[in-house]
Amino acid sequence: MDKIYLDNGSTAFPKAPGVGQAMKDYIENGGYNISRGAYESSYVLSEQILDAREKLLDFFAFDEENNVAFTPSVTFSLNYFIKGLLKAGDRLLITSMEHNAVARPAESARKNGIDLDIVQCDEKGNLDLDNLEKKLTPETKALVMLHGSNVSGSIMPAEEVGRLCKEKDVFFILDVAQTAGVFPINMKEMNIDGLAFTGHKGLLGPHGIGGLLLTHRLSKEITPLIDGGTGSKSDSIVMPDFLPDKFEPGTMNLPGIIGLSAALDYINRVGIDNIRETELKLARRFMAAFLDHPKAKIIGPGIEEKRCPIVSLDFPTMDNADIAFRLDSEFGIMTRCGLHCAPMAHQTLKTFPEGTIRFSFGHLNTEDEVDLAIDAINVITSI
Amino acid sequence: MEYLITFHTHFDAVKYSRNMKKAGCKATLKPVPRKLSSSCGSCVVLSSSEELDLDKIFNEDLERLYQVSGDDFILLKEND
Numbered sequence: 001m002d003k004i005y006l007d008n009g010s011t012a013f014p015k016a017p018g019v020g021q022a023m024k025d026y027i028e029n030g031g032y033n034i035s036r037g038a039y040e041s042s043y044v045l046s047e048q049i050l051d052a053r054e055k056l057l058d059f060f061a062f063d064e065e066n067n068v069a070f071t072p073s074v075t076f077s078l079n080y081f082i083k084g085l086l087k088a089g090d091r092l093l094i095t096s097m098e099h100n101a102v103a104r105p106a107e108s109a110r111k112n113g114i115d116l117d118i119v120q121c122d123e124k125g126n127l128d129l130d131n132l133e134k135k136l137t138p139e140t141k142a143l144v145m146l147h148g149s150n151v152s153g154s155i156m157p158a159e160e161v162g163r164l165c166k167e168k169d170v171f172f173i174l175d176v177a178q179t180a181g182v183f184p185i186n187m188k189e190m191n192i193d194g195l196a197f198t199g200h201k202g203l204l205g206p207h208g209i210g211g212l213l214l215t216h217r218l219s220k221e222i223t224p225l226i227d228g229g230t231g232s233k234s235d236s237i238v239m240p241d242f243l244p245d246k247f248e249p250g251t252m253n254l255p256g257i258i259g260l261s262a263a264l265d266y267i268n269r270v271g272i273d274n275i276r277e278t279e280l281k282l283a284r285r286f287m288a289a290f291l292d293h294p295k296a297k298i299i300g301p302g303i304e305e306k307r308c309p310i311v312s313l314d315f316p317t318m319d320n321a322d323i324a325f326r327l328d329s330e331f332g333i334m335t336r337c338g339l340h341c342a343p344m345a346h347q348t349l350k351t352f353p354e355g356t357i358r359f360s361f362g363h364l365n366t367e368d369e370v371d372l373a374i375d376a377i378n379v380i381t382s383i
Numbered sequence: 384m385e386y387l388i389t390f391h392t393h394f395d396a397v398k399y400s401r402n403m404k405k406a407g408c409k410a411t412l413k414p415v416p417r418k419l420s421s422s423c424g425s426c427v428v429l430s431s432s433e434e435l436d437l438d439k440i441f442n443e444d445l446e447r448l449y450q451v452s453g454d455d456f457i458l459l460k461e462n463d
Contacts, residue, residue, distance in 0.1 A: 035393035038414030038425060046397040046412075053394075066394065232392050232423045240422075245392055 035231030088113030152300025
């Protein structure tokens with residue numbers, strides 16, 4: 001049975017062409033370290049890592065050139081931003097659609113004395129800017145927000161939010177896990193102070209690599225959560241406060257960075273607009289089959305609304321888990337069902353605790369695959 | 384003439400080396416000599432047949448600039 005992969009919201013598959021080969025070449029032909037040994041081969045590798053940083057700065061339209069750091073994941077980056085920035089008594093604002101990568105460190109910080117507030121999104125997962133503005137009080141230190149929902153595909157108005165945060169002197173930190181590589185993200189135009197990204201979803205790179213980009217203004221206020229060797233200031237046991245070393249303790253995931261660098265090259269060649277248009281066309285083709293379906297309900301923004309290429313379906317009279325299992329075992333269609341590490345989002349979307357089945361499309365999915373998924377759902381739901 | 388530049392971070396050293404090579408200078412990344420202390424273990428040595436304009440090869444982002452004189456290093460410029 002041919003498999004159809006519709007779980008790109010978990011991780012992109014396939015990865016960009018060249019990613020695997022680049023990583024293999026590094027490991028087999030010179031898997032050295034950087035910032036440690038003093039030999040030509042290490043310096044050559046350092047330049048490749050520098051290239052990767054510069055590609056990211058360019059990709060996110062950010063010009064503070066030392067201010068990009070690699071982390072193991074977007075979750076690590078968000079923990080740096082939340083637990084590294086906020087102290088007891090500080091006020092943090094998040095939305096009701098956040099993934100646990102934001103919600104859990106925020107809750108943990110709340111238990112440690114920060115004032116956590118949540119701006120409620122509507123039943124489609126959309127954010128009302130008037131509601132947000134009311135919550136951006138003078139005491140608010142930071143707003144941490146997802147750009148695109150991994151459950152419903154709702155997309156937040158980042159540019160307008162960034163403008164509001166700038167007016168109110170609130171740090172604006174954006175989680176771009178589901179939008180990087182699909183939607184253009186311009187840190188300057190969006191007034192983003194801190195951006196948390198992952199390499200393995202829309203950026204089409206390997207697992208285990210992510211990062212953060214942040215303004216100097218924000219960086220000054222963050223205490224690193226993890227200390228260790230950086231290859232710099234080796235005469236001191238105090239963690240450096242300059243970037244990127246401040247956020248890069250220990251040996252980095254160098255094969256991951258090399259793979260990510262190859263993935264960025266691919267996205268730049270294909271074009272982010274082409275990727276987005278392809279994925280949204282597939283998502284909308286899929287949605288069109290369920291607008292008036294007797295057994296399936298689309299959760300989230302409508303077909304004509306601005307959205308990510310992520311579609312959640314709920315089957316109120318059937319068991320979502322059973323449907324997801326049959327989609328895979330009988331039809332080879334891979335999805336994710338349940339709460340998607342986003343209980344708050346499901347509470348907002350009114351799909352808690354049963355959750356939904358999520359179909360998340362990649363630019364290499366085809367219309368035939370979409371049609372096969374629709375047919376499979378119709379068979380399972382006896383339509 | 385040889386000049387040796389030290390840096391706060393390895394990242395700065397690599398960036399500087401690449402930029403100087405692009406500008407046509409002979410730049411070599413190497414470990415910092417034990418005689419000199421530095422935040423970062425890597426330095427860049429610029430080699431030139433004539434004196435270089437110090438303002439063009441050193442800026443406020445770098446740590447120190449030395450002129451290499453045999454086994455000795457003459458401090459020319461530094462930033463805190």
